[in-house]
Amino acid sequence: MPSLKVLALFSLTLLSQALATTIPETDYDAIVIGGGPAGLSATSGLSRVRRRTLMLDSGVYRNDPTRHMHDVIGNDGTVPAVFRYLARQQISRYNATTTMKNATVISVESINNGSYYKATDSEGLEYTARRIVLATGMKDILPDTPGVKEGWGKGIYWCPWCDGYEHRDQAFGILGNLSDAMGSVIEVWQLNEDIIAFVNGTNTPEQQQALAVKYPNWQAQLEAYNVSINNETIVSIDRLQDGSTDNDPAEDREFDLFRVNLADGSSIERGAFITNFPDAQYSNIPQELDLQMNGTKIAVSTNMKSNDTGVYAIGDINNDGATNVPHAMFSGKRAAVYIHVELGRQESLAAIGKRELSDKEREKEARRLVGSDLDELWKRVQEMKK
DSSP, X not given: OOOHHHHHHXXXXXXXXXXXXXOOOOSEEEEXXXXXXXXXXXXXXXXXXXXXXXXXXXXOOTTTTSSOOOSOXXXXXXXXXXXXXXXXXXXXXXXXXXXXXXXXXXXXXEETTTTEEEEEETTSOEEEEEEEEEOXXXXXXXXXXXXXXXXXXTTEESOHHHHTGGGTTSOEEEEEOGGGHHHHHHHHTTTOSSEEEEOTTOOSHHHXXXXXHHOTTHHHHHHHTTOXXXXXXXXXXXXXXXXXXXXXXXXXXXXXXXXXEETTSOEEEESEEEEEOOEEESOSHHHHTTOOEXXXXXXXXXXXXXXXXXXXXXXXXXXXXXXXXXXXXXXXXXXXXXXHHHHHHHHHHHHHHTSOOOHHHHHHHHHXXXXXXXXXXXXXXXXXXX
């Protein structure tokens, strides 16, 4: 562990150097790439403190197929497109220097080792900023089984908090590998008790072993919940009834109905399904920037910052373990706060650097800024590492 004296000298050196640097001239303070709940939240947070912000929105959203947003306080039951429209209207009031544009970003380049960044859209237009906020979203890798994509977000879903309540107490199905079935049962059991796990040929010794690692007593647990496993190959899923029109708004119920056609010639009807399908980054920008990954997600610190300290990753693309609208908005706001404060610190040091100071005077000014309380400095350093 470095001594406090070494830390202090190191901090003094950095501050002294910072006093001699200038802020790069860029089109914007921050560019937010993505206009879903996360990107809108970040744009709102930056706009309210009058940061020059550009939001570039490709018009592709992971939750677009769903009928309504749920478990979003104040917006429960709101259509996603309506939510985005209202958010844009609200943001437009805050800051005349904020721009929201429909455009697809195809590349982001770090300039001068992260001094600033250049984003290029599909029309070849370029924009520069001191910070980049990635809110580019994930994409679900759906199987080619006929009927799955057609029912996606409308009776076939992956989040019980988002869509489960409207299908409560219905005949229910789980789609995905056996190794994920028990987790889904635990998530939906309070909502649905008539459950069949359609594991599509994955009831193998390897899958059983993988499931046993997470749930050693999985067989007994499924038996206790009266959950049956169907291992037949799924040929197709037919929609028999559409909850978009067959519903009861007063009771918050949607009556979708599907028929699962199996390879042995049999068929089974279910009202709704929860899924366990893989996902992937929607954009290739994280790969271009060589961002550190944790599985399919971008590794971030608690302030949503990636290993490239000028690039923040928010919403479901990061690895902080949550994928829902409230989390997306939280992560966007958290990134906005850190960006504003971080840029403000740079600007305060640059303002001092504009004065005519000798090297000796600059070091003296740096010492004044650090102060003499080295224990407090050490605590701050440790907090920043968390």
